[in-house]
Amino acid sequence: MRLTPNLLFLWLFIVPCVAVAADKSVYGLNEYTQLVNLNIEVAAKLDTGAKTASLSARDIKRFKRDGETWVRFYLAIDDAHSNPIERPLARVSKIKRRSGDYDPNEEKTYTARPVIELDICMGEALRKIEVNLTDRSAFQYPLLIGSEALKRFGAMVDPSLKYAAGKPDCANDVTPGE
Numbered sequence: 001m002r003l004t005p006n007l008l009f010l011w012l013f014i015v016p017c018v019a020v021a022a023d024k025s026v027y028g029l030n031e032y033t034q035l036v037n038l039n040i041e042v043a044a045k046l047d048t049g050a051k052t053a054s055l056s057a058r059d060i061k062r063f064k065r066d067g068e069t070w071v072r073f074y075l076a077i078d079d080a081h082s083n084p085i086e087r088p089l090a091r092v093s094k095i096k097r098r099s100g101d102y103d104p105n106e107e108k109t110y111t112a113r114p115v116i117e118l119d120i121c122m123g124e125a126l127r128k129i130e131v132n133l134t135d136r137s138a139f140q141y142p143l144l145i146g147s148e149a150l151k152r153f154g155a156m157v158d159p160s161l162k163y164a165a166g167k168p169d170c171a172n173d174v175t176p177g178e
């Protein structure tokens with residue numbers, strides 16, 4: 001069989017794209033997640049326009065433990081979370097402020113946020129992701145998952161779907177580092 005130029009184009013460019021898409025998991029705009037390290041399930045918003053993931057936290061304090069910097073915080077999800085959580089500080093991220101979110105006389109156009117690592121289960125996938133801590137209590141979803149974490153999940157986001165992955169079930173996925 002002889003391939004015409006159009007069929008050859010399809011074969012060389014379209015077919016590999018379909019193969020790559022087949023390796024991806026489809027998630028909705030919102031998904032249920034299990035914060036494995038914290039033993040809690042929360043709804044998350046998946047946001048391809050955000051680079052980093054953010055978890056709703058309050059009373060965030062840095063402290064030293066055995067020469068390392070740690071973070072102590074409370075989940076800012078509901079009144080049930082009255083116990084402090086302590087995690088090692090992974091790094092500090094600089095989040096760009098929007099024009100209406102900063103004072104032009106202040107010079108700083110970013111907010112510094114502590115970042116921790118958490119094992120997150122979404123659908124049947126368990127991944128270790130970086131999460132910055134900030135008070136998201138004014139938002140509907142306590143967890144925002146940005147593009148860096150979505151890459152780790154091999155995610156394709158369909159904004160017409162909600163909770164496409166179902167409840168978190170990572171019993172068979174024992175590789176959070178992938």
